[in-house]
Amino acid sequence: MRPFPVFFLVATVLLLMLIVPFVSAQEYIVQSGYDSPVTPDAESRVPVPVPFYALPLWVILAQLVLVPYELLLTIKFWAYLGIRRISSANxxxxxxxxxxxxxxxxxxxxxxxxxxxxxxxxxxxxxxxxxxxxxxxxxxxxxxxxxxxxxxNSGTYSLEEQHILKYLRNETTRKILSVLIDRPMVTRQEIADAVGVSGPSVSWHMKRLEDDNIITTRREGRVTAYEIPVPVARYISRQIQTPVRANG
Known part of the structure; x- marks a missing residue:
């Protein structure tokens, strides 16, 4: 004979722990089954509330059995109306x-x-x-x-790739990255001339790219040159060949 699975025993205990407080929290009224006194001289009994645990055992068991069934009917009712839990599957x-x-x-x-x-x-x-x-x-x-x-979100893009794609959606940043792909170690003024923006605007874009490790800088005297690390440059090249719509 197979031993009773521990899982079902634990599940049963947990279910009872949830149901009993719910049922016992209600107030029950006990009154006579007759509408009038049994004998003419008998006094009518006034219905009085009693705690759940004072009810007969068969009433307690009936309540414990019916509550899960009532909950199931409620769930089925909402499902019938088309209301269901949203999950990754649906x-x-x-x-x-x-x-x-x-x-x-x-x-x-x-x-x-x-x-x-x-x-x-x-x-x-x-x-x-x-x-x-x-x-x-x-x-x-x-x-x-x-x-x-x-x-x-299916593991398609790493955090670094998300940053790159973000910048490629901005038209000015995309042009700057294209210049850096074609001409490594280019200066700020050379980028400004190639893209058609001011020097301060180039500096603003380059600061953001550097903060996200998309580019690196190298200072030669008073001139700062920029380049893209090889792995990043390869990924950007693939994305530029498969255009990403720019919208800022």
């Missing part, structure tokens, strides 16, 4: 949510306002679906001082 069954996920998948690093504009969706609706996608681990969210950006 989160994309909702059409609008699936469209948002697909757009993020095709546009990694897109920011909130860009996503709202491209999908022509109200911000409140978009935030609601994005939050569900994040909770169910369908998307990854990258936040900085300037913006919140979204990526497919």
């Amino acid at each position: 989160v994309l069954d909702q059409e609008v949510r699936a469209q948002i996920y697909d757009h993020i998948k095709k546009n990694p690093g897109i920011h909130l306002r860009g996503l709202a504009g491209e999908m022509e969706m109200k911000m409140g609706t978009l935030r609601y679906h994005l939050n569900i996608l994040r909770i169910t681990h369908k998307i990854a969210v990258s936040e900085d001082v300037a913006s919140v950006r979204f990526y497919e």
Whole structure:
């Protein structure tokens, strides 16, 4: 004979621990089964409340058995109305949510306002679906001082790759990175001339790129030159060959 599994024993005890307080917290009224006194001279009995544990044993057992069944019926009722728990398995069954996920998948690093504009969706609706996608681990969210950006969350992008994709979505930064790919060890003025922006603007972009380890700097006298580490340069080259739509 197989021993009774410990798991079922523990589960039964836990279930009773949950049910008994729930049932015993209720107040029960006990009264006579007759509408009038048994004999003309007998006094009517006034119904009085009694604690759960003072009830007959068969009543206690009946309550303990019926409560799980009642809970099950409640769950089935809500399921019948179409209300169900959202999980990673069914989160994309909702059409609008699936469209948002697909757009993020095709546009990694897109920011909130860009996503709202491209999908022509109200911000409140978009935030609601994005939050569900994040909770169910369908998307990854990258936040900085300037913006919140979204990526497919299936191990597709490392943190470094997320940073790179974020910068490639900005037109000016993308041009700067393209210059650095073609001409390593270029100076600030050379970048400004090639991209068509001011020197201070180049410095602002380069500071952000350096903080995220996308570029390195080398000082030669009074001149600072910039370059991209080889592994990063290879990844950027692949992304530039497969254009990423720029939206800031």
